[in-house]
Amino acid sequence: MNMTSIKKWSLILLSVGALNACSSSDTVSPDGSGNELPQLKQQVVANYADIVLASYEDSLQAALALETAVNVFVDEPTQANFAAAKTAWLNSREPYGQTEAYRFYDGPIDDPNTGPEGQLNAWPLDEATIDYVNLDETAGIINNLDIEINAETLTGLNTQDAEDAVTTGYHAIEFLLWGQDLNENPEDAGLRPYTDYVSGNEGTAANQERRGTYLNVVSSLLIEDLGAVTEAWGDETSGNYRESFLALNSDEAIRRIIVGIGSLARSELSGERMEVALLKKDQEDEHSCFSDNTHRDIVTNFQGIKNVYLGEYLRLDATKVQGKGLKDLFAISASDLNAKMLAELQKAETAINTIDQMTKNGMPFDQQILEDESRANIQAAIDALVAFGDLLPEAATTLGININLAPAE
Numbered sequence: 001m002n003m004t005s006i007k008k009w010s011l012i013l014l015s016v017g018a019l020n021a022c023s024s025s026d027t028v029s030p031d032g033s034g035n036e037l038p039q040l041k042q043q044v045v046a047n048y049a050d051i052v053l054a055s056y057e058d059s060l061q062a063a064l065a066l067e068t069a070v071n072v073f074v075d076e077p078t079q080a081n082f083a084a085a086k087t088a089w090l091n092s093r094e095p096y097g098q099t100e101a102y103r104f105y106d107g108p109i110d111d112p113n114t115g116p117e118g119q120l121n122a123w124p125l126d127e128a129t130i131d132y133v134n135l136d137e138t139a140g141i142i143n144n145l146d147i148e149i150n151a152e153t154l155t156g157l158n159t160q161d162a163e164d165a166v167t168t169g170y171h172a173i174e175f176l177l178w179g180q181d182l183n184e185n186p187e188d189a190g191l192r193p194y195t196d197y198v199s200g201n202e203g204t205a206a207n208q209e210r211r212g213t214y215l216n217v218v219s220s221l222l223i224e225d226l227g228a229v230t231e232a233w234g235d236e237t238s239g240n241y242r243e244s245f246l247a248l249n250s251d252e253a254i255r256r257i258i259v260g261i262g263s264l265a266r267s268e269l270s271g272e273r274m275e276v277a278l279l280k281k282d283q284e285d286e287h288s289c290f291s292d293n294t295h296r297d298i299v300t301n302f303q304g305i306k307n308v309y310l311g312e313y314l315r316l317d318a319t320k321v322q323g324k325g326l327k328d329l330f331a332i333s334a335s336d337l338n339a340k341m342l343a344e345l346q347k348a349e350t351a352i353n354t355i356d357q358m359t360k361n362g363m364p365f366d367q368q369i370l371e372d373e374s375r376a377n378i379q380a381a382i383d384a385l386v387a388f389g390d391l392l393p394e395a396a397t398t399l400g401i402n403i404n405l406a407p408a409e
Helices: 003-016 036-075 079-102 151-157 170-178 208-232 241-247 250-280 294-310 326-333 335-360 372-397
Strands: 312-314 320-322
Touching (some): 036 079, 036 208, 036 241, 036 250, 036 294, 036 312, 036 320, 036 326, 079 170, 079 250, 079 294, 151 208, 170 208, 241 250, 250 294, 250 326, 250 372, 294 326, 294 335, 294 372, 326 335
16 A cells, blocks of 8 residues: 555544544433433434444554554565564454444445455455465465456455455455464464565565565555445545434434344354354364454454443543443333343353453463363353344334344354
């Protein structure tokens, strides 16, 4: 990505400005009498839009830092610069993981015609589509000199031949930085050497300059895609998705909000990202398998669910976007169900925090899926997420909203 593009998106972030730390101070009586429940619905929708924008702004900011680190590394491929690029990738995943709660209702991120989710976070990824792999040092686009490496080519090839033929996004960058995780030592993630980007006799693997070009291109694409989604939710842009979302009937907007967190809880996070790996006992089925960062995917995806339900989001600069959340609605319309859902969220959080801590203590997720005690803990997280998701449609009916969530995996 050139400096003009970096400045462009940096200026967009600055122009949007910090969001108000708190939404309006309007209060709702405990029984929701009169017109206060409709007003509360509107407050929930408005606060949700603020949270979405803040988390995409943070994701864009972190991706810009990643882009800068990648540029420095490719220009001067040293071990120190390589480590810095990896750290920047890990940091970029923290805000983005929380945005997964805004999917599944054909919003800007996964609109079937224009949504960039498939370019941003597509997974699983067949490594041989991009670069050399164990036992095949000539695999991938990087080693096919007939393929020109540029944005148009890589976006055109993304998932073209198969669902896992992923060529762009966070996980393509992850693979380019870490390489395959062959798990010779359980504590190791992928062990790609920085010299894969060093030209000449000191370099390892072939086509080092093409590998650097590929890394530059996919990092730049990440910025463009995140920038587009951020603009779609921007509060200073007319005619964008945010404007139409806020103009919706409140019940329809809340339906979309619930579908987002319910689908993530019941299916994507508990099923695709946790239960599949648990059942297959295969590290290839974990979400960030190259970097062994799956524990943070789980933590941040869950945090996204919690953010929406509670109506609050902690920004990268430690300020908080806070207002009315779904819990405030359900506290009035379905107090018993609200208490149950908060309890399931607490159960899930306890188990997920254990997954996170065990990884930090030297037992990554791809090892936790093999041991009986840690498997039981993962299953507890899955069960709590599914239970939470199962309660959401029932609670929604108390607001006069009908929701059909996909079955849990």
